[in-house]
Amino acid sequence: MTKIRIWLFLQDYGGVLALLVAITATLGSLYYSEVAKFVPCTLCWYQRILMYPLTLILLIGIIKQDEHLPFYVLPFSLLGMGVSTYHVLIENGVISHPTTCTTGVPCSLRYVNYLGFITIPLMALTAFTLITVIMIATHRAFSHELGGDAGQTAVSTIPESRSAPYAWALLLATVLVLIALWALAAFRSWESNQALTTTAALGPASGQALFQQPTFGTAPGCIACHSLDPGVAGVGPSLSGIAGQAAQRVPGQSAGDYLRQSIVAPDSHVVDGFAAGVMYQGYEEALTKNQIDGLVTFLLTLE
């Protein structure tokens, strides 16, 4: 009986459930880019291209009560899972940063990092997986041919599903991918926390090494956005000669204080020609006090 109820529920509301996930993902993504002003990277754009149309496709499928809806939705959600998986693997250093990601912000840049590992691509992967799972189950529900009054009469004579076992295999595979990547991200975050707590005091040389590091565990490295060559702006300004400029940026603030402030609270002073909110905002948590000291000491040598 309950089994029948689930199938009937999915026939009626499977599309609606998937639509809710797609709308949440779309609004979340628009919030991050339009309100929080995070710049979407190349791979983020591919995920947006695959997620946004789903809101309309699902809506039309629901209005039309189209039982073929899963066939229109699954190509998008499965491709979306592929792109998000690739993105999560780059973020966690399993795949090296590809050349596709050289324009705009680096794809390994993490703007959002809840609990140290829940990033935008991981959330996108979760949304694409949920939509995929709901759509596969909805497809199964429709292929049960329950008919109008199945709930009352056909309990003992549920026809065996016409859909092949591939549907369950696919469903299991998608859920396993999701669990594996969550586990990977959580493990990487734990690993980098271990590394952070064992770091000793740092001088300018280790400050420089730190500056050149591509990532700090889960946070982006400085070199991802800043060049040390004069006049070469990346996502952020060139830091060539920053020691001299730092002393003049904010009246009454010493170069050292300004540099420390620029790292832990980048929006407290925004350099002309650059936008607020673009520099990674979480360095106070991502780096130890020693590491921040080391970076400041190094930057002060850039006369």
Ligand code: HEC
């Ligand atoms: C996501 C890109 C990004 C990353 C990563 C990043 N920054 Fe920045 N940074 C910016 C942008 C954009 C600005 C200019 C806007 C502002 O002042 O906030 C900036 C400004 C600065 C400034 C002020 C420069 C000036 O001319 O006054 C300093 C200093 C700085 N960053 C240091 C660092 C250090 C050190 C790191 C690594 C711990 C780092 N940044 C990581 C993007 C980034």
